[in-house]
Amino acid sequence: MKQNTFTIITGASMGIGKAFAFECAEKGRNLLLVALPDSKLEQVQRELESSFSVTVLIFPVDLTAIGSVKSLFQFCLDKKLSVQMLINNAGMGVGGRFENIALEKYLQIMDLNNKAMVLMCHYFLPLLQKESQAYILNMSSMEATLPLPYKAVYTGSKNFVYAFSLALREEQKNGPVSVTVVCPGPVSTNPDSLMRANAHGNRAKWVMASPEKVAKSGLEGLLKGKAVIVPGRVNQVLVRMMKLVPTSLKMNLLERLFRVYSTH
Ligand SMILES: NC(=O)c1ccc[n+]([C@@H]2O[C@H](COP(=O)([O-])OP(=O)(O)OC[C@H]3O[C@@H](n4cnc5c(N)ncnc54)[C@H](OP(=O)(O)O)[C@@H]3O)[C@@H](O)[C@H]2O)c1
Helix, strand or coil: CCCCEEEEEECCCCHHHHHHHHHHHHCCCEEEEEECCCCCHHHHHHHHHHHCCCCEEEEECCCCCCCHHHHHHHHHHHCCCEEEEEEECCCCCCCCCHHHCCHHHHHHHHHHHHHHHHHHHHHHHHHHCCCCCEEEEEECCHHHCCCCCCCHHHHHHHHHHHHHHHHHHHHCCCCCEEEEEECCCCECCCHHHHHHHHCCCCHHHHHCECHHHHHHHHHHHHHCCCCEECCCHHHHHHHHHHHHCCHHHHHHHHHHHCHHHHHC
8 A cells, every 4th residue: 555545434433434444454554534523533543553554644523514525635635645445434313203303413414424425525536536446435224225214314314325326336437436335234333323223122133233344344345346235144135135025015014113213
């Protein structure tokens, strides 16, 4: 890896983003890590630099703030960084009946999951195109293909990530930038995702993955140029099977399964 060639990972202070940072560092990739200010980013930077011979830069910023992505891009220009890989991982969600959640929360989710991701791709694509081979990974969710009642806005936002990524991939197919979308099932990261998975009791164990497993299969698939990655065999089978079920039946089933979210 050239000294000034970097992988950018958003949401890298914890969860799946942090696992991606370790996975990339292990493969000798220099990193530029992004997360909210006052976060655990500095700690992650220290852990990585003491374990791997890579350069780790951090850029604490709220990606939903106006001008934040532009300032991150300017930081890369000022430091003359080459960007070979962009991992748009930062995202957030909320569960509950649609009308019971504050509109403000929904706007935040769309700003982070969709607007910030589009801004990142738009700013960084020209830099990525300068490389002989480059990669964009966008973090969606299994919920992109299985719309979840009681998580309507999150599900919708991840559907946007999914469709956007496939479309962008096709546009870029004759160039050096390969675009991949990752669709994990539930992942044991923050207390909220654990609580929601636990609400399903034993069933959750079959589909639950660790952040490390998601990062490992995500990076492997990305480097192989895969279009869509669903980490975990059980989840892959579930997604395939559910495609065969008529929509009304599928949605009825999902509503019953996920009714536990309605009061969260
Ligand atoms: N966990 C799951 O079950 C699951 C399943 C499928 C898909 N996903 C997707 O995978 C991605 C990562 O999920 P996760 O569970 O690992 O998340 P997480 O543990 O909640 O971590 C989120 C990361 O994003 C950062 N972040 C949040 N808001 C931000 C903002 N406005 N600007 C910049 N950074 C921000 C956080 O920074 P701070 O540390 O500073 O807060 C943190 O580093 C998300 O896109 C999520 O939708 C998750």
